[in-house]
Amino acid sequence: MKQAAECRSMEELRAEIDRIDRSLIELLAERWSFINRAAEIKAEAGLPADIPSRVDEVRANVRAHAAALGLDPVFYDRLWSQLIRHSIDFEDNILSPSGEGDVTSKA
Numbered sequence: 677m678k679q680a681a682e683c684r685s686m687e688e689l690r691a692e693i694d695r696i697d698r699s700l701i702e703l704l705a706e707r708w709s710f711i712n713r714a715a716e717i718k719a720e721a722g723l724p725a726d727i728p729s730r731v732d733e734v735r736a737n738v739r740a741h742a743a744a745l746g747l748d749p750v751f752y753d754r755l756w757s758q759l760i761r762h763s764i765d766f767e768d769n770i771l772s773p774s775g776e777g778d779v780t781s782k783a
Contacts, residue, residue, distance in 0.1 A: 725767035
């Protein structure tokens with residue numbers, strides 16, 4: 677693992693970017709396991725997939741974290757908005773009367 681400033685060639689940079697991309701996907705897979713569990717808990721509790729106050733909270737957290745790290749909060753808010761929408765759609769499918777889907781599947 678290298679810091680960006682330590683890379684002396686495009687090959688080194690690309691290898692590090694690929695490593696980070698793998699790590700990001702692993703983190704997203706871990707996040708998805710919690711989305712699966714959320715669908716189970718929401719089903720048991722009779723909660724809807726879309727809880728606007730929680731969506732607002734997650735998006736505000738992302739914007740704040742991005743800004744604190746010197747990243748564009750608007751971009752990451754848009755990215756997370758898509759991630760959240762995908763998660764809600766997945767949960768809706770599980771929670772709908774006809775959505776007797778498998779909550780362990782990865783969408």
